[in-house]
Amino acid sequence: MSSKKEHIMFLKxxxxxxxxxxxxxxxxxxxxxxxxxxxxxxxxxxxTLMPLNMKQEQFVRVAKGELEPETIWxxxxxxxxxxxxxxxKPGDIADKEYLPYEDTFYSxxxxxxxxxMMYGEMKKNHREI
Numbered sequence: 001m002s003s004k005k006e007h008i009m010f011l012k013x014x015x016x017x018x019x020x021x022x023x024x025x026x027x028x029x030x031x032x033x034x035x036x037x038x039x040x041x042x043x044x045x046x047x048t049l050m051p052l053n054m055k056q057e058q059f060v061r062v063a064k065g066e067l068e069p070e071t072i073w074x075x076x077x078x079x080x081x082x083x084x085x086x087x088x089k090p091g092d093i094a095d096k097e098y099l100p101y102e103d104t105f106y107s108x109x110x111x112x113x114x115x116x117m118m119y120g121e122m123k124k125n126h127r128e129i
Contacts, residue, residue, distance in 0.1 A: 002050040007040065010049060014039035021083035022118070025111070030076035041077045086115070 017038025023031060034041070043049040044056060045063040061067045062074040069075040 002052060004052060007049055007052065010043060011037070011040045017042075019080065021080060021087050024114075025079055025083060026076060029072055030079065033073055033076045034080060037073065038080070041073070041080075045077070045081075 016035045019026075019031065019034050019038070026034065040049070041059070041063070044051060044060055047060075051057040051060055055071075058067060058070075059074055059077070062069050063077055063081065069078045
């Protein structure tokens with residue numbers, strides 16, 4: 001069972017989170033949230049830390065894809081998880097819809113074009129190796 005003190009100590013011990021995916025899809029506030037709280041988001045998502053309240057339980061459900069994101073933290077983490085999935089399957093990037101929820105910065109068509117261009121560049125670079 002996790003306590004508030006455990007959550008705080010965990011967060012303080014980890015430092016900044018390294019965002020290991022494309023960052024252009026995030027707003028500045030989403031990037032700041034991921035850098036500051038990413039380790040904590042991951043720990044909640046993989047149940048290293050147990051949620052302490054309803055908001056954290058909702059966050060975990062959003063991370064699992066059971067609910068749509070409502071907060072900036074939920075939105076940022078879902079974008080991060082979706083980007084990680086897209087990066088792990090480069091052949092599917094251009095064909096996959098952008099995200100399962102509406103994004104306020106890119107339209108779906110803009111994002112699809114951007115992912116297609118990125119995939120083309122990755123494919124070209126891969127052939128050069």
